[in-house]
Amino acid sequence: MHNTSLKTVATKGIFWSAIDKFAVQFGQFFVSIVLARILVPEDFGLIGMLTIFIGLSQIFIESGLGTGLIQKQNREAIDFSTLFVFNLAVSGIFYLFLFFAAPFIASFFKQPQLIDLTRMLSLNLFINAFGIVQRTKLTIAIDFKAIAKSNVIGMIIGGLCGVIFAVKGYGVWSLVIQILSGSLASSMTLWFFSSWKPSIVFSIKSFNSLFGFGSKLLIAGLYAQLLNNIYNICIGRFYSSASLGFYTRAKSFADLSAGTVVSVLQQATFPILASLQHDKEKLISVFSRMIRMSAFFIIPFITLIALLAKPIVLLLFTEKWATLIPLLQWMVFARIFYPMSVVNMNLLNAVGRSDLYLKVDLSKFPLTVLAMIITIPLGVKAMIIGHVITSAISFIINAYLPGKLYGYGPIDQLKEMLPVFGATIVMAIPVFIMTYFFENLILQLFIGGAVGVLTYLLICWLLKLEELKEVLELILKFKKTSELVK
Incomplete structure (x- = not known):
């Protein structure tokens, strides 16, 4: 890229990435305030107990392949199809794993209601897998305007559904509904904004090429996810669900302050730094x-x-x-x-x-x-x-x-x-x-x-x-x- 075009692309990328992150983060924050005033800390604690399992599964599904595709200089159509097939296959495997592991998770935390919560919330893995390639394509093109629209639409729909069900007395289930409806709306709009259409083709050569880079990110991602949520596991296991609810709210607030700026810089500048x-x-x-x-x-x-x-x-x-x-x-x-x-x-x-x-x-x-x-x-x-x-x-x-x-x-x-x-x-x-x-x-x-x-x-x-x-x-x-x- 020439200096002028690079500056223009970077400016556009950071501008729309900032709109995306700040709108979504502060929108979710506003929704969380409304939900916190309706629900009790125990409800947030129950969802916090499942964060580690959903998060680790999501890391396996992505496996760093999307980032590898962004970093790769010579991309081909087969690379995107391989990524799509891999995401869907692995998301299905992990959904089945969590479905049958739900009773053991509930037993570990001594919370019987986690069985149904785990099985329902795990559907989010499959929903997110459908949008990974579209998001990757838009990121490569530095089209953060489309990504911003997708994320904002998901945030609004998810927030409205969550609040409506919370008011109707669904308790912790309103948080599950918020997550699932938001992810579904976001994935659907990514398909609308992206011109890429999938083909069910998988290339071992392409996978090996992407996984050579992504494998390190997979391990690092698993480690980071475990590290970020190890407190959830310990607090949920040794203390009450209310204690975990207070902790997750504190963490969410802190992540809003620092994480939003990080997300803007990381998403908008990674392709620029790579170039x-x-x-x-x-x-x-x-x-x-x-x-x-x-x-x-x-x-x-x-x-x-x-x-x-x-x-x-x-x-x-x-x-x-x-x-x-x-x-x-x-x-x-x-x-x-x-x-x-x-x-x-x-x-x-x-x-x-x-x-x-x-x-x-x-x-x-x-x-x-x-x-x-x-x-x-x-x-x-x-x-x-x-x-x-x-x-x-x-x-x-x-x-x-x-x-x-x-x-x-x-x-x-x-x-x-x-x-x-x-x-x-x-x-x-x-x-x-x-x-x-x-x-x-x-x-x-x-x-x-x-x-x-x-x-x-x-x-x-x-x-x-x-x-x-x-x-x-x-x-x-x-x-x-x-x-x-x-």
Whole structure:
């Protein structure tokens, strides 16, 4: 790609990816607030117990083949057909596995209702498998506009169905209905927006080519899924479903704050980074800007949520969720380095080094196990605090190889984040004072939030941060960008 066309494509991709992620994430967040006010923590805990099983199955179905197809330079029609046939076959196998494993899952968590919940929720695997190739095709074409429309439609339909059934008294089943209806609507619209039509053809040669890259991502994905949900397993097994419900809500809120920005950067920039894998100078330029911009948004946002956790929880979720407050405060700090960690790992995939991606991921396993052993007997809050510590160490591990390969490692990245950390600390002081000065929760939330944002922007302006300048330029060019992406 030429510089001008690359910039245009990247701008369009990031623009529509941002609309997609923010619309979907905040739409789902709004729906979750409504559902949390109707349902009880135990309902969310029951779904949380099944997350690991559905998640691991989904990783097997995808097997990194879609990412391998995006990274591959010379793609053929047989590659897409092979991916489609593989997805459907494996989704069917795993649905049958979970169907017959449901009684054992229910027995493990000592929750009999999980039998029917597992068998119904597992249908989501088959539904999602139908849209993987279409999503991959659109990603390769950097057509995030179509993907955004598909995801938003799925979010709206799923949210409406979930709320309607919750109001009618279906309890935990309203969450299942929300997931299934949303996935079905999203997959159907992907077929509508994609011109690709399947052919039931499977090539061993094509599969081996894609799996050579994807196999490392499969193992890494399984490991990451297990790592991300191991807390769900432990809390669900050793504590109550209500405790797991509080934990999953805290995790969802934290993922909303950090995960949304990560999703935008990861989806929109992966094909761009992959196209630059042979141009080291441009690759590092894009990579370093992603690190700095991620820190610019995430670090102050995370801190602001922690400071305003009390009014956020009590106003949005009501008093019955008060136990969530300290868990949320710690959980968001466990996500403070998450965007930068993901960007570092994403670079390895973009340049075709999925083998290194896997090695880095596996190297963090002993750290997580040690933290779990120490904190499980101490309670859910202690487990989250342990997660905060391991997340910070994981960032250093994740940034090590990019440092060795491209000379931009953890020390360099942290140095570039120092002005953001300084501005955030200054911001936190008046916000902390505001939470004690005002007793009214609404005033705490809105005045504290406004003071925090204005203080942070003022300090960034005084420090003359390049990221603030770029954001202001993007805002000024918003109308021009809007016309570009139409």
